[in-house]
Amino acid sequence: MGTTQLESVQEPKYQHLKTVIGEALDSDFTVGEILPNERELAARFGVARATLRQALEQLELEGRLQRRRGVGTTVAPPRVGVDVSTTQQVWPGVGDDAWLAQDAIPGDAPVAVARLLETAAGEEVHLVRRLRLSQGQAVAAELLYVPAGSVPGLDAIDAPVGAARARAVLCELQNLVLDGQDRSVELGSARADDAKELDRLPGSPVLVVTTRYLSGGRTAAVSVATYRADTCRLTFGDSVDLAMAS
Amino acid sequence: MGTTQLESVQEPKYQHLKTVIGEALDSDFTVGEILPNERELAARFGVARATLRQALEQLELEGRLQRRRGVGTTVAPPRVGVDVSTTQQVWPGVGDDAWLAQDAIPGDAPVAVARLLETAAGEEVHLVRRLRLSQGQAVAAELLYVPAGSVPGLDAIDAPVGAARARAVLCELQNLVLDGQDRSVELGSARADDAKELDRLPGSPVLVVTTRYLSGGRTAAVSVATYRADTCRLTFGDSVDLAMAS
């Protein structure tokens, strides 16, 4: 009987809160339902609002909650599986309508990308901006770096601008032979521009997928795609989307 | 008081701090160097410690800093690339010495895993625990779920325990024909046991790699591997590890 208020042995309050709220989400709430506001919840659990927020933050990180300023906190639907497999080796923009080309402008690559491109740091590249939609929602923002040298045909007809220009760059790429590609995934936080596209706050956690497109023994293009970490599950291989409940 | 000078145009302090510190890391610090402590830094930038911590948190999330209680904050080395490609379709424990088998115990799968295994919720499974090392550091903790039905030969010789038993389960798996596998990556937060293995605090961000091993038209095993998000970059395909500086 002396073991009543145990649990708290060396376990932070916010972590215990996370467990309690997490269980409540499973049993007492349905997807889309809105929770009481933070001040109310903090009072109900007898903690400071900052502590309560620490718990909510982790639950949001795990994709169980969705918080929107001015609106409230809602129970999140299961993460959507987004296919990022490399089994079919193709240039970006070929046959997949998941991506929406936005625009293309001249610019230069940041040092990290320049290293992947194996180009001189200052070499001019085309910056192609694309947005990936899934079920009507923006799930990823991509910045595709294409060295001017990779698409020599583009300078001739320099007419198009905006989305048309983006498509033109992608189209030019297809004239090259794609030898291979490789990909890496890491955790990052959203830059201001990406955050805006993804309807998230700057700094929110994202999964950064970096793809290198190889052609003729060199890197012909590099894509840096920023996926919403809260709502996305990246799938590889022939994985089928499960978790279709409700 | 209108202490707001400029820069602060709608940009949170912690975000600006992040930028400033991030730039300082590039120019004034070297990998492994320890930063001034949080109270000192907060005072230097004229903000509350909580605000300073918000900036440090994001920098740690991006793998630029490493913080350890009782020790201090140090500049993190570049993330290590960890290969998780599925090009070579093999059972776990075959020919890759990256993983260290720890033990195997009987148990049952949580509902999410049970759904992947397509088994009855209560069916007995072997829980195989493994640890992945990279450059002497633990980078991932794995829990492999193997339904008892997948390895019928194991019950006969039930002798080994601990790491030996784990290896026995993996060995039994190799008697099956591996038809395929698929993988997914998502963001999670470390459970207490995984956190301990990875030398992180519970709740710290991790990349969860879920692998389904298919054999004979069904799911013969499911692996849930938890990678440290701060220090790891997951690589797919034939990507070469760059960024070998120092």
Added chain:
DNA sequence: AAGTGGTCTAGACCACGCA
């Protein structure tokens, strides 16, 4: 024992979405 990062409090004000 000293010093570090981690947790927690009780306030305050701000930016945003919506009626």
Added chain:
DNA sequence: GCGTGGTCTAGACCACTTA
């Protein structure tokens, strides 16, 4: 204008590492 989550403060104490 009101209610929401987001930012920020100035403290306090705790858990951990190291000497």
